[in-house]
Amino acid sequence: MTNREGWTAERMPDMTEKTVVVTGANSGLGYEVTRALARTGATVIMACRRTNHAMTVKGRILTELPDATLDVRELDLADRNSIRAFADDFEATYDDLHVLCNNAGVMAIPRRETDDNFEMQFGVNHLGHFALTGLLFDSLLETPGETRVVTQSSSLHERGDIDFGDLHGEQAYDKRDAYAQxxxxxxxxxxELDRRLDDAGIEDVLSVACHPGYASTNLQRRGPEQEGSLIRLWVMRLANAMFAQSAERGALPMLYAATADGVMGGDYIGPGGLMNMRGLPEVQSSSEQSYDESAANRLWKISEDMTGVTYDFAQSKAADD
Incomplete structure (x- = not known):
């Protein structure tokens, strides 16, 4: 385990002339990531489902940072047509993509389905970002210099299993197990993206994972609100007040993974304090099952089938040659 003690947002490099996509940029961790990147000069595409709210958030950031370059674009990760439209619009507007922050997510909600009939948490958190990354893959490859894909996970992945027989919770559903999955x-x-990039000899695209620890965001509130559970909502608020770090602190692992020198493909960045729930970023190890190459390969193929999105690594390498 490599310690990154002392790294804060003040140590981020200048990101002027860098283009970054942040999903879920209008609240919580995504807002803090966007705000910090804007402060360093990056052009940030705020990829959000609720564009009206995102425009309000953009205005708030511009009040603080009047020279920031922010572009609100609609992206609904629960709708494959929206994902394709976003990718097409991005490629028609921008020549480069230096960092893709796969940040948006839903957590521990009652069972619902996406527009494509996927269980919502698996569909948004994983399949939506799998498809988005694949559709923006050429932009990442064609951008001069190093580019990065940063995928937000959670320490709760440790309780997760991939139920290949019931990925969408149609036979049995537990909202917390679905989130962990x-x-x-x-x-x-x-x-798996890191391994496939390495196997294809693609050195300028890094795939990095991170987690925020226990950060106080709107994410925890959605489940109790959708269930109409005032008791759970108050318990969540109390736990956040007593144990959680701020969203600004929780954003540091993603910011580190996206911008810091010395990051390597396959790194897993998280807070290094008490039980990895809070503190400054460091390189950590995730659960044993997260390194299961057989499961990763199987999941990749299933994800391609479900989303209709494929990654042509061989063609990408040939283009580089």
């Missing part, structure tokens, strides 16, 4: 899937994807 989706966060484990994030890591299996991030590490």
């Amino acid at each position: 989706s966060k484990l899937a994030n890591l299996l994807f991030a590490y």
